[in-house]
Amino acid sequence: MAPVAPRSGDAIFANIERVNAELFTLTYGAIVRQLLTDLEEVEEVNKQLDQMGYNIGIRLVDEFLAKSNVSRCVDFRETTDVIAKVGFKMFLGVTASVTNWDAEGTCCSIVLEDNPLVDFVELPDTCQGLYYCNILSGVIRGALDMVSMKTEVTWLRDVLRGDDVFELQVKLLKQVPEEYPYKDDE
Amino acid sequence: MIGVGKMKQYSNILDKPLTKGKQEVSLSAFAFLFSELVQYNQTQVDNIGELERRLEDAGYAVGARVLELLCHREKGNRRETRLLGILSFVHSTVWKVLFGKVADSLEKGTEHEDEYMISEKELLVNKFISIPKDMGTFNCGAFVAGIVRGVLDSAGFPAVVTAHFVPMEGQQRPRMTILIKFAEEVLRREARLG
Numbered sequence: 001m002a003p004v005a006p007r008s009g010d011a012i013f014a015n016i017e018r019v020n021a022e023l024f025t026l027t028y029g030a031i032v033r034q035l036l037t038d039l040e041e042v043e044e045v046n047k048q049l050d051q052m053g054y055n056i057g058i059r060l061v062d063e064f065l066a067k068s069n070v071s072r073c074v075d076f077r078e079t080t081d082v083i084a085k086v087g088f089k090m091f092l093g094v095t096a097s098v099t100n101w102d103a104e105g106t107c108c109s110i111v112l113e114d115n116p117l118v119d120f121v122e123l124p125d126t127c128q129g130l131y132y133c134n135i136l137s138g139v140i141r142g143a144l145d146m147v148s149m150k151t152e153v154t155w156l157r158d159v160l161r162g163d164d165v166f167e168l169q170v171k172l173l174k175q176v177p178e179e180y181p182y183k184d185d186e
Numbered sequence: 187m188i189g190v191g192k193m194k195q196y197s198n199i200l201d202k203p204l205t206k207g208k209q210e211v212s213l214s215a216f217a218f219l220f221s222e223l224v225q226y227n228q229t230q231v232d233n234i235g236e237l238e239r240r241l242e243d244a245g246y247a248v249g250a251r252v253l254e255l256l257c258h259r260e261k262g263n264r265r266e267t268r269l270l271g272i273l274s275f276v277h278s279t280v281w282k283v284l285f286g287k288v289a290d291s292l293e294k295g296t297e298h299e300d301e302y303m304i305s306e307k308e309l310l311v312n313k314f315i316s317i318p319k320d321m322g323t324f325n326c327g328a329f330v331a332g333i334v335r336g337v338l339d340s341a342g343f344p345a346v347v348t349a350h351f352v353p354m355e356g357q358q359r360p361r362m363t364i365l366i367k368f369a370e371e372v373l374r375r376e377a378r379l380g
Contacts, residue, residue: 018210019310023284024219026251030244031223038230052226056218063214091215116211120251122199135219 009089012067021093021116028117032132042129049131053138054145061143064090076172077105079149083140084110092116100169109156110140112166123160132160137168148176204259207283217314224315224326234324242332242347249336252280265341269368269376272341276334277304284333285310300368304334305352309362325349327362334364344369 031052035045068086073079077098084096094116100109117133131137137153144151150173157163227240256279257265266272277292281304295301315326327349335347345368351360 013212017213019213019216020207020284020286021209021211022205022207022252022255023248024211024216026248027216027219027223027244029251030247031219031226033247034223034226034240034244048226052222055225056222060214060218091212093209093211116209119205120199120255 009068009086009095012086012090013093016067016090018093022119025116025119025121028135029121032130036127036130042127046129046131046134049134050138050141053135053140054142055138056135057139057142057144058146060091060139061146064143075105076149077101077108079144080108080110080170083143087143088112106172108170110168110170112168115159115166118160121160128161131155131158133158133166140168140170144170148178150174150176204255207255207259213310213313216310220311220326220329221314223329234321238324238328241326241328242335245329245332245334246336246339249333249338250340251336252284252333253337253340256280256283267342268379269343269372272338272343273302273304273366276337280333280337295365298367300370300373302366302368304364304366306362306364308359312362325351325362327364331364334366338366343372345372 032045032049035048036042039045039048064087068082068090070082070086073082080098084098088094088096092115094112094114096110096112098108098110100107102108115133117136121132123130123132134155137155141151141153152171152173154169154171155167156169157165157167159166223244224237224241227237227244231237231240253265256275257263260279260283261275266275273292276289278288281287281289289304289306291303291305293303293305295303309327309330311329312326317324317326331347331349335345338345338347345366347364347366350363350365352363353360
């Protein structure tokens with residue numbers, strides 16, 4: 001049977017079940033609010049959001065691979081391209097773009113123009129250090145970790161802090177070769 | 187260059203135009219997010235009652251905002267002041283916007299004057315949740331109960347709202363019911379308004 005061609009992000013998004021983005025936005029807001037009340041330190045909240053994103057990412061990547069039928073990515077460039085075009089579209093309904101490649105091809109920026117997580121959100125003065133969308137950086141890190149790529153994801157630009165777009169920097173730290181978990185001779 | 191404008195930078199969020207509410211995200215994105223919410227709260231509490239309360243509090247905040255948003259956008263800044271009005275607002279408008287369909291049914295409680303029930307065969311939030319045996323009667327619908335309480339409270343109808351599983355004969359899965367018990371003052375006011 002011929003391999004199924006990868007479907008575009010729009011096609012997949014049209015075929016999966018969807019919910020109103022506002023429920024999603026408000027639920028995320030409730031989570032961030034709970035974290036701020038419990039942890040009180042903005043740095044702690046950032047770390048916790050990243051951890052939650054990591055937990056989501058490690059499971060999200062399975063669903064992504066199952067639904068999108070993408071073939072194995074040849075290099076990191078293709079990987080980030082697929083994340084931006086197919087991944088973001090499939091889950092959040094928005095497309096991102098990839099820019100700012102460095103010379104070796106291990107570091108790039110994913111730029112998001114609109115982001116359903118931040119509708120209706122404004123950062124108060126007391127929370128200026130908060131990366132409100134830090135869950136996204138955790139998701140990307142977790143997902144790539146599960147496909148053997150250790151990465152570091154940081155925020156370069158954030159609309160809530162006054163910039164005009166969201167920009168995430170994804171840096172490939174190393175590619176971990178897949179280990180066969182069973183010893184054949186035992 | 188003439189004619190090229192810079193995209194307007196809104197300095198104040200209140201100046202931004204309100205979204206039409208048609209944007210969607212995938213159900214799995216919401217399910218993942220909700221599961222993280224429940225998991226995080228599980229680490230913060232010792233018993234089921236506390237967990238339900240925390241989920242309800244999270245939902246309360248959502249409900250208060252949903253009321254403001256919908257009253258402004260859908261109803262032209264009019265808010266319901268009568269009991270049946272606000273109940274049908276929750277049952278149809280709120281449910282339709284948040285979950286994509288109106289709730290299955292709205293019933294008045296037979297035993298007490300102040301009880302009403304909104305029923306749903308399968309709540310969206312519970313779709314991918316399974317409750318382990320040792321958690322007994324825990325129900326993630328507490329989040330939705332919190333949303334309803336938030337809407338009612340902000341609209342001036344204080345109530346106690348809880349979520350229950352109601353086993354139905356002939357059906358494998360129990361039905362979800364949100365039980366709303368209005369406060370005394372609401373009933374008195376309703377009686378006064380005639």
